[in-house]
Structure formats: structure tokens, C-alpha cells
Amino acid sequence: MTLNVGLLLKHPGESSYAKYRRFLISNNNISFSKIKSELYEYLTSEQIASPRHNNSLALADYAAQLEYRFIDTNSLEPTNPIKVLKNGYRPLKCCNTCATLGFHGDLFDLPGLEVCPIHEEKLVEKCKLCGNAWPTAAQLPSRHCSVCGINLKLQDIKKSLLIPTDIYQKVSEFQLFLQVEQEKFADNFYIMDHQYGFKHSKLLNDRDSPFYGKFLIKNYVKNVKCKESFLAYEIKDFSSMKKTYTIERVDKPRYQTNSPLAKEIRSKVIHKTLSKFHRIFDKGGHIIGQCDTSSDSKIECLSCETFKTWTSVIINKYKSDQDLIKYRELRNLLIAKTLTSSHIHLSLYVDEYSGDGYYINIPSKMSEKIYEDELWTLAIYLYYFFRKVAAERGKNSEIHLYDFHKILSSLPKAKKLCPYVIRLIGNNLVLFSNKELFIDEKNFYSDIEKLLFRGFE
Amino acid sequence: MDIPHPIFNTSEFFIQTPMINELKGKLHSWLWNGATGGLILGDYRIGKSRAVRHISDQIVNRLNQPIIVKCMTVKPRDINTIRSVFRNLCFALEIESKARSTSDDMANQLIHFFGDMAQLNDTRQVVLMVDEFQRLSINQLHAFAELYDNLSDLKVNLTVIFIGNFEASRHLIEQILRDEHELIRGRFFTQSFNYHGIRGIEDLHGCLSAYDLEINDTVSTTEAFLPIEYSHGFRLAALSSDIWDIYDQNYRQTLNLKSWGMHYFTAMMKALITDYLPAYGCKNEDDIKAMIDESIKVSGLIPCLVRAE
Numbered sequence: 001m002t003l004n005v006g007l008l009l010k011h012p013g014e015s016s017y018a019k020y021r022r023f024l025i026s027n028n029n030i031s032f033s034k035i036k037s038e039l040y041e042y043l044t045s046e047q048i049a050s051p052r053h054n055n056s057l058a059l060a061d062y063a064a065q066l067e068y069r070f071i072d073t074n075s076l077e078p079t080n081p082i083k084v085l086k087n088g089y090r091p092l093k094c095c096n097t098c099a100t101l102g103f104h105g106d107l108f109d110l111p112g113l114e115v116c117p118i119h120e121e122k123l124v125e126k127c128k129l130c131g132n133a134w135p136t137a138a139q140l141p142s143r144h145c146s147v148c149g150i151n152l153k154l155q156d157i158k159k160s161l162l163i164p165t166d167i168y169q170k171v172s173e174f175q176l177f178l179q180v181e182q183e184k185f186a187d188n189f190y191i192m193d194h195q196y197g198f199k200h201s202k203l204l205n206d207r208d209s210p211f212y213g214k215f216l217i218k219n220y221v222k223n224v225k226c227k228e229s230f231l232a233y234e235i236k237d238f239s240s241m242k243k244t245y246t247i248e249r250v251d252k253p254r255y256q257t258n259s260p261l262a263k264e265i266r267s268k269v270i271h272k273t274l275s276k277f278h279r280i281f282d283k284g285g286h287i288i289g290q291c292d293t294s295s296d297s298k299i300e301c302l303s304c305e306t307f308k309t310w311t312s313v314i315i316n317k318y319k320s321d322q323d324l325i326k327y328r329e330l331r332n333l334l335i336a337k338t339l340t341s342s343h344i345h346l347s348l349y350v351d352e353y354s355g356d357g358y359y360i361n362i363p364s365k366m367s368e369k370i371y372e373d374e375l376w377t378l379a380i381y382l383y384y385f386f387r388k389v390a391a392e393r394g395k396n397s398e399i400h401l402y403d404f405h406k407i408l409s410s411l412p413k414a415k416k417l418c419p420y421v422i423r424l425i426g427n428n429l430v431l432f433s434n435k436e437l438f439i440d441e442k443n444f445y446s447d448i449e450k451l452l453f454r455g456f457e
Numbered sequence: 458m459d460i461p462h463p464i465f466n467t468s469e470f471f472i473q474t475p476m477i478n479e480l481k482g483k484l485h486s487w488l489w490n491g492a493t494g495g496l497i498l499g500d501y502r503i504g505k506s507r508a509v510r511h512i513s514d515q516i517v518n519r520l521n522q523p524i525i526v527k528c529m530t531v532k533p534r535d536i537n538t539i540r541s542v543f544r545n546l547c548f549a550l551e552i553e554s555k556a557r558s559t560s561d562d563m564a565n566q567l568i569h570f571f572g573d574m575a576q577l578n579d580t581r582q583v584v585l586m587v588d589e590f591q592r593l594s595i596n597q598l599h600a601f602a603e604l605y606d607n608l609s610d611l612k613v614n615l616t617v618i619f620i621g622n623f624e625a626s627r628h629l630i631e632q633i634l635r636d637e638h639e640l641i642r643g644r645f646f647t648q649s650f651n652y653h654g655i656r657g658i659e660d661l662h663g664c665l666s667a668y669d670l671e672i673n674d675t676v677s678t679t680e681a682f683l684p685i686e687y688s689h690g691f692r693l694a695a696l697s698s699d700i701w702d703i704y705d706q707n708y709r710q711t712l713n714l715k716s717w718g719m720h721y722f723t724a725m726m727k728a729l730i731t732d733y734l735p736a737y738g739c740k741n742e743d744d745i746k747a748m749i750d751e752s753i754k755v756s757g758l759i760p761c762l763v764r765a766e
Contacts (some may be wrong), residue, residue: 002551008572008611026569029562030553074523074577154565158610 001038003027005067007079009102009157013171016085017137018104020060023067024140024150025102032141035059042066056138057087082106082175091134093123099134100147101160105171107178112213117174117231118167170230177220182207188351189422191370202339204348204370209418211434214238240432245363247429252359253347262344265364269371270314273379281306281383302390306383313382314342314375333408340378345370350424360424366431373417385411462681464727473670474719475663476653477508481515483650484618488582489519493605493616494645496590496630498623499652504719505620506530506588508652513586522578527585531592542593542600543567546585560600568607575613582614590621595632598641605644617645654716661704662697664722668730669693682730686739693730696745703749708758717758725749725756 006026010019027035039062071078083106092109095116107113108123116123126133127148135143143149146156189204206212218235278288281303289311291304313331335341344367351357389407419434463470480497487495499505513526529549534541543563547554552570554563575581587593587601601617608615621629633642655661668678669692680687708714733748753759 001553002570004552004566004569005573006569007576008569008613026573027566029555029558029566031555034553070573076576154568154607161610161612 001030001034003030003035003038003066005063005070007067007070009152009160010079011103011160011168011171012165013105013107013168013173013175014079014081015104015106015108016060016064016081016083017089017091018102019067019079019081020063020085020137021104021140021150022102023060023063025152028150028152035141039063039066042069055087056136056140057085060085060137082179085137088136088138090136090139093125094134094148095119095121095123096128096147097121099127100152100156101163102152102157103160103168105175107171107175110178110213110216111208112210112215113217113234115234117171117234118163120233167230173224174220174231177224178216181216181219185421185423187422187424189424190349190351191345192349204418204420205422206418211240211417211419212421215240215421215432239435241435243365243431243433245366245429245431246427247360247362247424248427250347250359250361253361261364262346265344265368265371266342269368269375273372273375274311277307277310277379280379302383302386305386306379309386310379310382313378329405330408333405334378334382337408337411338374338378338381340374360429362429366420366429369420369433373419376417381411462678462731464678464731470723470727471507471511472664472667472723473511474504474508474655474667475660476504476655476719477511480508480650480652481512484512484516484584487618487648488516488524488584488616491614492648493614494601495616495618495648495650496646497618497620497650497652498626499620500624500654500716500718501622502718502720503652503654503716505652507719509586509588509618509620513584516584518578518580518582520579522580524580524582524584525574525577527574527583528588529585530588531590533592537594537597539597539600539603542597546600564600564603564607567604568611568613571604571608571615572611572613575608580614581612582616583608584616584618586618586620588620590619591625591629593629595629595638595641598633598638598645602641602644619645623651654718655722656716658697658701661701661717662694664719665694665697665700665726666692668726678730682735683739686734691739693726696749699742699746700749703746704753707750708753721753721756721758725752725758728752728755 004023004026006019006022006024009022009025014022024035036059039059042062042065067079070076091104094104094108095118097119098104098108098116103118108116114123115121127145129147130143130145130149132143132145132148134148140150144151146153185205187205191202191204214235217231218238218240221230221232221235281288286301288303288307291301309330313334345362346364346367347359347361349357349359385408388411392407421432423430423432484495497505497509510528513528514523516524516526518524527550529546531542532545534545540560540563543560544554544558546552546567547563550567550570552566554566558566571583571585574583585601585604605615605617630646632638633646655664671677671680677687679691679693683691704717709717729748729752733752734745737744737748739745
């Protein structure tokens with residue numbers, strides 16, 4: 001039996017996911033069980049290790065080997081997806097038109113990238129036709145949607161040929177650029193919790209951070225000097241600043257929560273954050289904190305509830321014994337979920353790719369940024385928490401102590417904003433950071449919520 | 458157990474003939490000049506199908522990159538539908554299809570198949586040879602037009618070459634020539650080639666020379682059966698005049714033959730080279746002529762013609 005390899009739909013810059021999908025599309029007329037058995041037969045004939053039956057990852061791998069054999073036998077240019085397909089992988093976001101044409105690129109998952117560089121169409125989390133989330137590799141064979149599944153229409157495939165191939169080439173080049181660029185920021189910078197050590201370490205240079213994605217796009221546009229519009233629109237409102245600090249290695253630091261410097265930073269950042277709080281959470285046009293939220297733990301105003309709880313948690317000021325227990329419990333849970341501590345981090349643990357780790361001191365400006373980031377992460381998570389409580393139980397129902405635990409447990413860990421990228425060159429720490437912390441002030445709140453809780457519900 | 462010489466396996470034995478080279482040249486001229494289809498016609502048993510299959514892995518584009526050639530033979534069926542053509546094609550190309558697959562499903566599968574094949578050259582060309590063309594109905598030819606059109610939209614250049622028997626195809630060709638079938642005619646039937654058997658002493662010499670040639674470092678057929686004579690300089694090509702004279706006088710002119718079908722020629726040669734010449738030697742010219750005449754009779758040429766009459 002002949003299995004098609006699906007080269008008709010191949011494009012430079014495609015992902016392993018797209019590669020597997022076009023294989024399934026090109027064999028759509030054959031039952032999946034026959035495809036599987038044929039792939040296993042090929043596998044056996046090639047004497048590869050024992051087959052991992054019914055594993056979609058294995059099938060994708062065998063399909064890729066089948067294609068490789070076809071390409072190798074016929075001395076063709078190999079197709080080269082950047083990343084290997086991971087088990088259970090589903091595209092975080094994708095362009096509907098690209099999906100209709102059988103294309104998906106690894107770059108679509110780049111945080112911060114909001115628009116498809118090929119069609120300049122918004123990257124979305126769900127298929128426009130069937131309304132489902134983009135399918136995993138395992139779901140693909142049974143997804144018979146003409147946009148996200150394997151029933152691609154011929155007339156749609158023809159449209160893909162109207163797109164100039166050089167745009168796909170640019171996608172491919174950009175992905176290669178990302179690979180090289182990411183290596184420059186490969187060192188791991190941790191902030192350590194003095195109580196829990198590595199268990200509570202927080203990794204900076206977070207690759208899931210939108211800032212990181214935007215930062216890479218900006219570097220690409222700048223370095224490659226894109227004269228055309230390719231990706232340039234993605235950084236229109238993005239501005240980062242670069243600062244270089246000289247640092248030195250230090251012994252394992254002792255945390256001095258009450259040192260004059262730590263106190264100063266803490267006070268400064270809290271003050272700064274409080275002044276911005278109103279702008280973010282004011283949904284009702286009133287002064288945040290003015291609503292009465294003290295009456296029997298009822299949520300009447302989400303913004304005020306968030307504000308008061310947030311203040312209580314970070315400043316550790318509680319009103320009564322009952323509040324003390326409640327907030328202490330809540331605080332512990334929140335810290336576990338958001339990795340927010342009340343400590344000011346004056347040093348970082350650096351774990352280089354090759355070799356042992358060590359500590360470095362960091363400038364107070366950077367400590368401020370890290371702390372500010374933590375406070376916002378906590379505030380937004382808290383708001384989300386109360387919103388979920390209100391949605392589940394109604395605004396006027398009481399919240400008992402056990403509710404906090406139950407609801408918080410059901411929420412995943414919050415992602416950090418991480419509005420910085422760090423690189424260490426010798427004794428110089430280069431910090432690229434976002435001037436205003438948030439990328440787009442106009443859509444402040446919705447942006448943050450999206451960034452923090454993408455795929456949350 | 459010794460492996461028998463390929464000459465005893467009629468379906469496997471093959472010689473490179475001048476007519477095959479001519480066909481190959483013609484196909485290249487079509488493909489290099491952008492022909493989208495063509496028709497190869499010839500009499501029964503002259504070796505059209507074998508010739509096409511033989512050259513199918515030797516076709517290249519102008520850049521000397523291989524062009525994949527896929528062959529299918531149209532089977533006689535009770536129902537002559539477009540769907541049956543797609544199914545026949547899937548079967549010939551070893552493409553599995555579901556029992557309830559529609560024409561659209563199979564066409565889609567075939568388009569991806571040809572799409573894969575077209576990647577093998579930069580001109581994105583692929584060739585489909587359709588043997589026993591006379592068994593198709595005019596309606597079924599639209600299946601190939603559909604494939605061609607869809608692939609063309611996908612920037613894949615499918616060339617469909619039909620191979621058929623001259624007489625049996627006459628009715629279908631007459632239909633194609635009608636104005637209402639311009640769509641089909643314009644796509645596939647603007648080029649044609651008459652494939653023939655041995656028509657002259659030059660063709661015959663070329664065919665006989667193939668018996669004297671070593672193929673893939675193995676001894677030539679002549680040497681395999683006449684080793685002593687071969688070492689003394691005997692070559693079958695030297696019998697060209699004798700064979701042609703006998704065929705021409707006793708058969709071609711008498712029976713008004715246009716060409717000598719390869720099937721009958723190879724059958725004649727098999728009798729001559731494996732039975733008569735080894736048994737009776739090749740020193741006496743009269744004996745050789747008698748052996749040639751007898752071999753032609755044994756080859757079945759006459760009974761065939763008698764039936765045809």
C-alpha cells in the first residue's frame with residue numbers, strides 16, 4: 001500500500017505538528033487503522049526499537065521517517081521543522097487562514113506574537129469553524145473540520161499557492177533567528193525564596209513571557225532590517241530600554257528583609273503600585289477601596305475586594321482575629337500559586353548552561369522591577385480569584401475559609417509578567433526591560449489578564 | 458538449481474530496440490515542450506506496453522531531473538463510470554481507498570499522490586500512462602481532465618499519455634474529434650505517435666544487435682546459447698539480411714504486413730537461438746535460412762494472421 005507523504009502542502013517554516021497534519025490530510029481517504037498498521041509495518045521493516053503503539057507522537061515520528069525515506073531516496077531538499085513534536089502538544093494560537101491551508105509554524109506559539117505574519121490575521125486559540133481549541137496530534141485523525149482537522153478542501157489548498165513562497169521563507173528565517181537569539185539568553189537566573197530554597201525558586205528570562213516574545217521580534221526586525229512590513233507591526237507600540245550594570249559574585253546571601261535598602265525598595269514599589277492600582281481595576285468609575293467589603297465576607301465590588309485583600313496580604317495588616325486566620329491562610333496559598341514573597345531580592349542565583357551555579361548581586365533598580373512584577377502578578381491573580389468566586393457562588397454569598405483553599409486549588413499557577421530579559425556577559429549584567437511594565441496601556445487590564453491567564457478557563 | 462535464461466521467461470525477457478529509442482525521444486520532445494497529453498497508437502502485440510513500461514524510469518526533464526512515470530491499464534468493466542476510473546487508478550498505484558470512497562475522495566488522494574511525485578523535479582512534472590485506452594468511454598476521459606485541472610491549479614504538471622490499439626480505438630477517437638469534446642481533445646490529444654514493430658532491415662538489425670550485447674555485465678544472449686560460435690566471431694546481427702529477405706518475401710509482401718510485431722519476432726528468435734542454431738549449427742547458409750523460416754512459422758505469426766483475416 002502506498003501512503004502519501006503530503007509534500008504538496010509543505011512550506012518552509014512549518015512545524016512538526018503541521019508536518020504530521022499534512023501527512024494525515026494527504027491520506028484522508030484511508031482509514032486511520034490502516035495508516036497505523038502501514039506505518040508500523042514500515043517501522044518493523046526498518047528495525048527500529050519496539051513500536052509504541054497508539055501513541056500519536058510515535059505515529060508522527062514514523063510518518064516523518066516515511067517522508068524522510070521518500071526525500072532521501074529521491075535526493076530532495078529535506079523539510080526541517082525547528083522543534084520536535086511534544087506529546088499532548090496543541091497549538092496555543094494559530095491563524096485560521098493558515099490552518100485552512102494546512103500550515104502551522106512554531107513561531108505562532110511565540111508569546112507576544114499576536115498577528116500572523118503571513119496573513120496579518122489575529123492569532124486565536126480556537127478554530128473559527130468548529131469552535132474547538134486547536135486539536136492535539138492525537139485528536140487530529142478524528143477531527144473532520146475543514147479548517148483545523150484533516151478534511152481540507154481542495155479549493156482552499158489552491159489558495160495557499162497564491163501566497164508568495166518567500167513569505168514562508170521569511171517565517172523559516174525568523175524561526176532560525178529565534179533559535180540563535182534564544183541561546184544568547186540561555187542562562188537561568190533564579191530568585192530564591194529564603195525559606196524554601198530551590199523549591200520556590202523563580203526563573204527569570206521566562207520564555208512564556210510576552211515581553212520576551214516581543215523583545216525577540218524587535219531584535220529580528222532591527223537586526224535583519226526588515227524593509228517590508230514583515231513582523232514590524234508587532235513592535236509598533238513596544239519599547240524596551242537597555243541598561244548595563246557591573247555585578248560581582250557573592251556568597252550565598254543572607255536575606256535581610258528589614259535592611260534599610262530592602263525597606264526603601266519595598267516602600268517605593270508598593271507606593272508606585274498602589275498609585276497605578278486604581279487605573280487598572282477601576283471598572284465602576286469609583287475610588288478603589290471606598291466600597292464596603294467588610295460585611296461578612298461578601299463580594300460586592302470585585303475591584304475593592306481585590307484592592308483590600310491585596311493590601312492586607314502585602315502589608316500584613318489584618319483587622320481582626322478572624323481576618324488574621326483568613327488572610328494568613330489566603331496569603332500562604334497565594335504565595336504558593338503566584339510565587340510572590342514579601343522579600344526584596346538583592347541577589348540572583350545564576351545557573352549557567354555549562355558548569356555550576358553561583359550568586360550575583362543585582363542593582364536596586366532591578367530588584368524594584370522584580371518586586372513590582374510580583375506585586376502585579378499577585379494583584380491580578382487575586383482579582384481573578386474573586387471573580388471566579390463571584391461567578392460560582394454569586395456576589396452576595398458568603399465565602400468561608402475553606403472556600404479559599406478549594407477555589408485556589410482549582411486554579412493553575414499564575415504565569416509571571418516577566419517584563420525583562422537578562423543576559424550576563426562577563427561581569428556585565430545587561431537588562432532589557434519594559435519601561436512601563438505593561439505593553440499596551442490602553443488595553444491595560446484585558447492585556448494583563450490575557451497574558452497571565454491564557455487558556456485559564 | 459540453475460536459473461533459466463531470461464529468454465525462457467516471455468514476460469521478463471526484454472531487448473532494447475530502435476523503436477523504443479524512437480518512442481523515448483518522442484516522449485521527451487512532448488514533455489520538454491510542455492505537452493499536457495499524447496496518444497500512442499499501434500497494432501496488437503507489437504510491444505507498446507512493454508516499451509512504455511521499460512522507458513518509464515528513464516524519463517527526465519530538460520534539467521536532467523527524473524520525471525516520475527506511473528502506469529495504469531484500463532480494465533474492461535460492465536460499468537463505465539468516472540468513479541471506476543479513479544478506483545482503477547488507485548488500485549494501479551497501490552493507493553488504498555475506503556469501500557465507500559466517492560470520486561472526490563479518491564481524486565483528493567490521487568492529487569496528493571501526484572503532488573508528492575511532482576516534488577522530484579523542479580519543473581513539477583509527472584506522467585501518467587494509460588494503457589488499453591480503447592476500453593475507456595468518452596465520459597471517463599473527464600476523470601483525467603479533472604485530475605489534470607486540479608493539479609494544474611496546484612502548479613503540478615500532469616501529462617497523461619494514452620496507449621491504445623489503432624483499430625480498436627477508432628470509434629473513441631472519432632468521438633474525441635467531435636467539437637463537443639474539444640475540452641478533452643485540447644488537453645490530451647493534440648499529440649500522437651504511431652508505434653510500430655520492425656518495418657525495415659535497419660529496425661531488424663537494431664533488434665538483432667540487442668541479442669549480441671552484454672547487459673549488466675552478463676554474457677549476451679548470443680554468447681549464452683552459442684558460446685563457441687560467438688567466440689569465433691558469430692553475431693546474430695549478421696543474419697539481418699537473411700532474416701529480412703525471408704520475412705519480406707514469404708510473409709510481409711504476401712500477407713501485406715505493415716510491421717513485424719515484437720511479440721512474434723521475439724518468439725521467432727527464441728526458437729532460432731535456443732533450439733535450431735545450437736542443434737544444427739550456423740555454418741551452412743541454406744540450413745540457416747531454413748531454420749529462420751521454420752522459426753517464423755513456430756512464432757505464431759501465421760495463425761495469428763489467419764485468425765485476423
